[in-house]
Amino acid sequence: MHKCDLCDKPAVLNELIREKDDQWRQIHLCEDHARAYGYPGSGEIKSEDLAEASGKVKKRTTGRRKRLASCDACGLTLASFRRHGLLGCSECYHAFEAHLEPLIGRAQAGATHHCGHVPDQKDAHIDRRLNRMRLLKELNDAVSTEQYERAARIRDELHSLEECGPEDSGETSAEAEKEQADHGSAQ
Amino acid sequence: MVRPSENGPWLGESGQDSDVVVSTRVRLARNIDGVPFVNKATDADRNEIVGMVRRTPLFAADAGELDWVEVDELDGCDRRKLVERHLISRQFADSEASRGVGISRDESLSVMVNEEDHLRIQTLGTGLMLHEAHDRIATINRELESHLDFAFNPRWGFLTACPTNVGCGVRFSVMLHLPGLRITEELDRVRRAAKDLNLAVRGFHGEGSESTGDFFQISNQVTLGVSEQDLLETFAGDIVPRLVDYERSARQLLLDKRIRNLEDRVHRAHGILASARMLEANETINLLSRVRLGVSLGILKTPSVREVHRLLLHVQPAHVSAITNAPLEDNEASRVARAGMVRGIFGG
């Protein structure tokens, strides 16, 4: 597990964030720092706040995601992955996510989310929560930019995430959607 | 290290449902966070992985469960022997660069380091023992987790070099002996059902191998979106018992309707094994399979299932070579040596 970018505690948030210039960057934050920067909680992340955090992140993952044909962490190219079928490192899962989604779905009978054992039970609840927050944020983006197909897909992911395991917050999916709607109307 | 004269734990005397279930295996794929996967790892990375794994208590000199075997230091025959004993994969035996395997004294637990994933942990046992094998591997996993950070992502679960292995990374597998279903020509139906249930069906020697001797390895393919516990309940509680029932019904049908034909197959196989002067490996496994069926149904009083199992392992090329000093390749000398070993048991 990664350490927090700002202190020595273990990171509970491993997140790709987009900066102003459309650069993507991987950040790792501990529970305290994640909360301090608005994760989870108020929902919206302020880009100024994240600039401080991401400024301290090592320049490991700075590729342009849209044109990303290789993994910045290990150098694996999409072409090479397609030839050999093996990924080069954990970061490849972010770099090639769009290509991996359908592939994994086909191999895994349509499953989209892990729901078994997690390395540390405490972190896992936070992880699941953060994952949900991320999806809610993406859903918000998708709705506000009228990408309805994408929104439907994200909604499906949210449902499968909630069906998956014990939710720590006890919120139902109806409440989650209401939360999403509230964020939407606040904009 | 490798004791060719002994049975592997997967070919023990008996076990639950051992008339049909030969052995049980549970495997776990894990990678260490922050180090490239094996196919992108440098020599230094690979050595680091080996070092990290060997510093865990599993390998502690006094109380550790596992002995370390450096695969590069083994000759070709010893590597093949580990493959035949199901302790390492063929791919692992043949690959290059820093890699090794930790093996428990009774061979029921092994950890391959730097195979396709950093760690491939497996437990092996005789007969149907999925719950015990799973409990053991879960314990080992927790122990490793307290010393190693495994690559994990909340969405995909445990990250693996091959993206289709993500999720809980657990593979439950049983080796089934299905001669009844083959003779009654029901195997295609079983294969179709297995496909619908997202199960992989492999042969005696694992991936890509033929179904020598009507032995089949059945395992789950889906590892994402389902917990280890649910996988286990489905596999152990539903799928395997159903397959065992199919096979038993097929055998009963043969006993009821085709007893002479069945006795002829069994005794003919016994006769060849008791008197042949030269035997090829797969031919021998096919004959032993018929004898195993005969013993399970009470058509034969001897040898015991244990002896049949021991032979199933020992007639494979590297074992024949290790026991008799015959050459590893298939030629007259190795066939003669194999036939001699078999006659020793079948009393020819």
Ligand SMILES: [Zn+2]
């Ligand atoms: Zn921190």
Ligand SMILES: [Zn+2]
């Ligand atoms: Zn990579």
